[in-house]
Amino acid sequence: MQRNPYLYILAMASVTYLIRVLPLTLIRKEIKNRTIRSFLYYVPYVTLAVMTFPASVQATNSPISGWAALLVGAALAWFGKSLFVVAVAACSSVFLLELFLR
Amino acid sequence: MKNKINAAQYRSGIRDGVPIGLGYFAVAFTLGIAAKNAGLTAGQATLTSFLLNASAGEFAGFTLMAAGASYLEVALMEAVANARYLLMSCALSQKLSPDTSIWHRLLIGFDVTDEIFAISVAVPGRLNPFYTYGAMTVAIPGWAIGTCLGVIMGNVLPARLVSALSVGLYGMFLAIIIPPARQSKVVAGVVLVSMAASFAVSTLPLFAGISSGFQIILLTVLIAGAAAVLFPVADEPAPSQKGGEG
Numbered sequence: 455m456q457r458n459p460y461l462y463i464l465a466m467a468s469v470t471y472l473i474r475v476l477p478l479t480l481i482r483k484e485i486k487n488r489t490i491r492s493f494l495y496y497v498p499y500v501t502l503a504v505m506t507f508p509a510s511v512q513a514t515n516s517p518i519s520g521w522a523a524l525l526v527g528a529a530l531a532w533f534g535k536s537l538f539v540v541a542v543a544a545c546s547s548v549f550l551l552e553l554f555l556r
Numbered sequence: 557m558k559n560k561i562n563a564a565q566y567r568s569g570i571r572d573g574v575p576i577g578l579g580y581f582a583v584a585f586t587l588g589i590a591a592k593n594a595g596l597t598a599g600q601a602t603l604t605s606f607l608l609n610a611s612a613g614e615f616a617g618f619t620l621m622a623a624g625a626s627y628l629e630v631a632l633m634e635a636v637a638n639a640r641y642l643l644m645s646c647a648l649s650q651k652l653s654p655d656t657s658i659w660h661r662l663l664i665g666f667d668v669t670d671e672i673f674a675i676s677v678a679v680p681g682r683l684n685p686f687y688t689y690g691a692m693t694v695a696i697p698g699w700a701i702g703t704c705l706g707v708i709m710g711n712v713l714p715a716r717l718v719s720a721l722s723v724g725l726y727g728m729f730l731a732i733i734i735p736p737a738r739q740s741k742v743v744a745g746v747v748l749v750s751m752a753a754s755f756a757v758s759t760l761p762l763f764a765g766i767s768s769g770f771q772i773i774l775l776t777v778l779i780a781g782a783a784a785v786l787f788p789v790a791d792e793p794a795p796s797q798k799g800g801e802g
Contacts, residue, residue: 457624459600465627466617467607469634470641475665477645479658492784494643496746499736500779501637502612502729503750504772508758510726515719523723524730531734538579541586544727549720 519551562686569675569690576671576691577698583611584699586724588706590615594622598707605703609669609696613637615725616772629770636773644673651676651683660685667692670732742787750779 510527511520527544535543584605591601596618608614616637620630645668652661664676664685672695676688710718737744757763757771766774 457621457627459596459621461627462617462621462630463600463604463607465631466604466613466634469631470608470610470613470638471666473635473638474641474645474668475662477642478649478652478661478665478668488788489784491643492787492789493780494639495789496743496780496783497636497776498612498640499733499743499746500750500776500783501616501772502733503747504754504775504779505612505616506726506729506733507751508755510723513719513722513726515715519719520723523727527723527727527730528734531730532738534735535731536579537728537731538575538582540731541579541583541724541727544723544730545586545720548723549716552716552719 514548515552516555518555519548522547522551562684565684565686566690566693569687569692570694571690572675572687573672573691573694576675577694579671580695580698581702583724583728584702585706585709586721587611587614587618588703588708589710589718589722590725591618591703592707592710594618596621596707598704601707602700602704606696606700609667609699610634610638610641611725611728625770633773636776640670641668641673644668644670644677647677648673648683651679652685653682656685664688667696669695671695742783746779746783750775753779 507524510524511517514520514523523544526547527540530540530543587605588598588601591604591614596604604614604617608617613634616633617630620633625633645665648664648668649661652664667688672688672691675691676683679687706721710721713721733743733747737747753775754771757766757775763771
């Protein structure tokens with residue numbers, strides 16, 4: 455990292471805080487524009503999906519365990535398991551598989 | 557009398573915040589590993605987590621920092637990655653009594669996360685800010701300490717364990733995006749298209765010149781924009797905010 459990490463953190467924190475606090479303090483009416491509302495509705499799904507794949511498959515020591523984590527996590531999430539359970543299960547499946555993959 | 561009500565609300569916020577804080581702790585641990593990989597110290601990572609409380613935003617930020625992105629790129633990434641908080645903040649503003657002071661609004665705004673939002677907006681009637689403060693009291697340290705330990709212990713832990721923990725965050729992302737995808741074919745389609753596009757962009761030599769951070773911004777704006785035009789959301793886009801993350 456060639457740049458100043460504290461300036462990075464400051465930039466991240468300021469933008470994030472402004473996003474969170476501006477509507478609470480300024481806008482007291484509901485957003486009426488349907489397209490903007492829809493865009494904001496879809497944003498988390500796209501961002502998180504893009505960051506999850508293919509990165510999750512490449513994050514582990516072996517692509518096989520990465521795929522296992524992805525599939526186990528997706529299956530448990532599909533059945534409505536909590537954030538905590540899904541995260542732990544994804545980690546555990548990588549750990550257990552990699553015991554045998556050596 | 558008013559103080560008594562506020563104290564009771566604060567305690568009930570703490571109670572509802574405990575499972576959130578515990579979940580944050582575990583997930584933030586893997587975020588700490590990501591921060592360490594990006595070259596941050598434990599102090600810097602903890603400060604980031606204390607100030608941001610945003611897993612996707614922090615993760616994206618760390619990725620960009622590691623890539624040596626510009627400050628503007630990082631700021632832009634945060635704006636895109638955390639854009640949903642804008643919507644939640646709007647919804648929360650409707651939940652507060654109109655005479656809620658600016659100080660309360662500034663404080664609540666500090667910790668609008670998926671989970672804190674979810675429990676705050678689910679309170680019957682108007683939201684008492686002290687309820688949210690109670691949840692924040694547990695959730696923020698859980699997130700910050702988890703991140704700190706992730707950076708420190710990531711060093712000590714065997715490579716096999718680090719490999720396992722590195723997917724924790726992705727597991728969390730899946731827990732946020734999959735349940736709404738099960739309920740809505742459009743969301744499911746958006747998730748699948750996003751993953752396919754992400755895979756294409758990361759493999760095709762055509763896109764090799766674009767930084768990974770900018771790829772995320774580009775894909776988000778394009779795909780979410782297209783989805784908004786093609787499949788505008790009917791009324792309250794609230795269901796998405798039930799899943800959640802820090």
